[in-house]
Amino acid sequence: MAEKPQPARVLYCGVCGLPAEYCEFGSDFEKCKPWLIQHAPELYPDLVKDTNSNEADKVSDKLQAASISDGAGASSTSKPEEVKRLPGGKIKKKDKQEVIIEKVVRNKRKCITTVKGLELFGVKLSDASKKLGKKFATGASVVKGPTEKEQIDVQGDISFDIVDFITDTWHDVPESAIFFIEDGKKVSAVD
Known part of the structure; x- marks a missing residue:
């Protein structure tokens, strides 16, 4: 007797709702990337490589920022200034009160x-x-x-x-x- 064929299992994206293979053709691919890296890394191996290199860059940036603030003579009692960063590394300026x-x-x-x-x-x-x-x-x-x-x-x-x-x-x-x-x-x- 022949085996009964099993239905194909399709992994749908939790962000855009498309099948994971088609997320790159959707309108929100940038939003889908973190979900895809976590749930379907085998479909987009380049994304996983890019995130690993980006994480390494972020860690080195944090270390450089910490060494710059330590070298500037920051005391241990003062709070470090929180700088708002926009995507792309640009620093957001505070609006002047005018x-x-x-x-x-x-x-x-x-x-x-x-x-x-x-x-x-x-x-x-x-x-x-x-x-x-x-x-x-x-x-x-x-x-x-x-x-x-x-x-x-x-x-x-x-x-x-x-x-x-x-x-x-x-x-x-x-x-x-x-x-x-x-x-x-x-x-x-x-x-």
């Missing part, structure tokens, strides 16, 4: 004044937009800017009174931290 006001002219006569950076001083942007809209009797809204950070767009040219309003309403915002963008240059509002 408010930037920019006037954008559209259709040759209509203006929009954008206010960026109020959230760095602990100001809730939705409340700030309501107060700005009431004070200047115009429309104001919180929108995402080109850098994916939220900013306040106020209809009209309110740049003449906005500095006084900001410093009077939110006392944590010093006048020295407010800047205007004029002709592509950052100009202090204190002048």
Whole structure:
């Protein structure tokens, strides 16, 4: 009597849901790599080699960073500074606490004044937009800017009174931290 054929067992990726052999053709292959290395190393031997070399690089980077901080005269009582690193090894800079006001002219006569950076001083942007809209009797809204950070767009040219309003309403915002963008240059509002 002939043997009954057994069904083929397919290993599906826990991240994207595709069969593990097809993960490289999916849209989230970078996200799938750690899962594949752990659950299906025989399918992608190059990934395993790459991770082993990357881990060795990370260990050597940590050792170099530790020797640099030890050589800089760091005392044993101080905490080491935590540096936020982005993918690719770039160091993320902290945002400067400053408010930037920019006037954008559209259709040759209509203006929009954008206010960026109020959230760095602990100001809730939705409340700030309501107060700005009431004070200047115009429309104001919180929108995402080109850098994916939220900013306040106020209809009209309110740049003449906005500095006084900001410093009077939110006392944590010093006048020295407010800047205007004029002709592509950052100009202090204190002048």
